[in-house]
Amino acid sequence: MKKRISVVFLLAALCIFSSNNAFAAWTQAKGHSYNQLGFSYYKTTEKFTTLHRDASGTLETTSGSIIKEDQEKFTSKKISYYGEYGITDKVTLVLSVPYDWQRSNDTLRFAEERGPSGVGDINLGLRYQLVPNLFGSGVLMSAQGEVKIPEAYKFGHPLLNLSQGDGQYDTSFALKFGRGLPKGYLWLDVGYKYRFENDKFEEYKPSDQFKVAFGGGYPIVSWLSLTGYLEWSKAVGNARVSDELVVRSFSTGLSAATAKDELIKDTLSLEKDDMSVYVGLQFNLPAKHKAVPNSIVVSYARDIEGFGEFKTKNNALGKTIGLALVYIR
Template sequence: MKKLTTLLLLFISINLFSQSPWTKKKNETYVQLSYTSISNYDKLFGSPEINLSQKISDNTLQLYTEYGISDKTTLVLNFPFKLTSSNATSAPSNNSLGNVQFGIKHNFSNKKWLLTGQLNVEANTGNYDAVTGLRTGYDAWSFTPLFIAGRGFNNWYVQAFTGFDIRTNDYSSNYKLGGEIGYKTLNWLWIAGFLDGVASLDNGDIVLPSENLNTGLYVNNQSYAAFGLKLIGEVNANFGANVAFGGAFAGRNVAQAPAISFGLYHRF
């Protein structure tokens, strides 16, 4: 149990609204700047466990925004800047843009339950360092259709999503499933727990360099089953901060390391 609660995943979704069924009102904007840190891991989930020959650190500075083009349709943009490094003596870091994401989500029903569809596209904008194997994004385009449902109550909400990551360049595609429940404990504090799972369809046969495999960064056939916790503090109606962390029930080809994310957001 101790191991279970200390193994955290980079790939857990920590963005508070990216898989939410709620859309923005027309001309409303939401912006979040966040920083995620995973330091000095040298093991990957696997059967058996995979031991790396170097220690990897993977940090991400991320700008995420949503804009309502109507009361039912919202545009999504996400710009991740990756700060990756290893304890290798030569060319030990790769600091570059990750996979830039843009998308659109539309609410089809807003009665007791919100029913929303979303399509995200990740561009092949990552960078690869051939010396250390440090990669800042998938060497592929990704298309992610999602179906999302949710409902809000007086002091709590519940939401769930399902969908696929469809990748080009012979990467395997993924099936995605997750859910979240949040409760307003104080006038200014929300606490939310989530479950998040990704299962590789094992339908891609890309051959990646051994140097890349020895980092675990954006390699093929990654899977996980995870849980986590989010804390959201509201300074006022438009400005706030959040922190998120999580743990893994199981995984494949993903890092075993503590991770934590901090973010600041603003609504316009």
């Protein structure tokens, strides 16, 4: 096999560990903030794919049924900051910054290096409270716009190198709904992500995505709460790769007959569907000092197979364990 590094696991790792608060509809009061410092470990050795190969490894089709197969081990150790700040009672600034240490058997084999480390994609957004009580139902409704900024790292050629992010700007818009309950809360997040072209080398564009997530929290006792959510993303199907990138891929072992589809569905993972679940235990602490967090969250998240039209497709099957310190000021 020629030298080729697949980034399907990287893209999953970039998405799988996010703050439960990131989906919430509520805004912060003016001058108040929510701050989360997270530590996570992500691992994958499998993926769901529509590419079928014969016993010799020859590609037979890129549009087969979804199957689960082994892939090279990839791990990501990450420190993440997620924060919200109330500019006004109705407008909240949202920021997330990750620092990532990646290790890939692909890079060890082909590039003789462990993998990159450093600051990854930075996300910056605004959340605006639209309606505090939608149609008298007690449901709060907000809108959030966000931009992903890939300027904190050097992006290597995607066929030959791993990078801390996927190298191009994205913008997202979501409608968020939340409702407090006598005990606990529920929320729903419906959004669309527009993904710009990546022209750092030969040009390509990842597919836009439609996203839905819902979840909530429930206080088991005064000092312990259970949180969780289910998230689903669906590729719109408008991914594309340039002729120049297709030609470049021939040197990595792809064939002219299938290179375009293989780049989109596997090597660059430009058109992936994913379903994942998250569950967390939140331990509330008495805030006797500013240095003491208000709560500690222990979490577990993983990609799952899904069902029907909601199946995970052309995406890594990964697991994440996390620990987060939450400061509310």
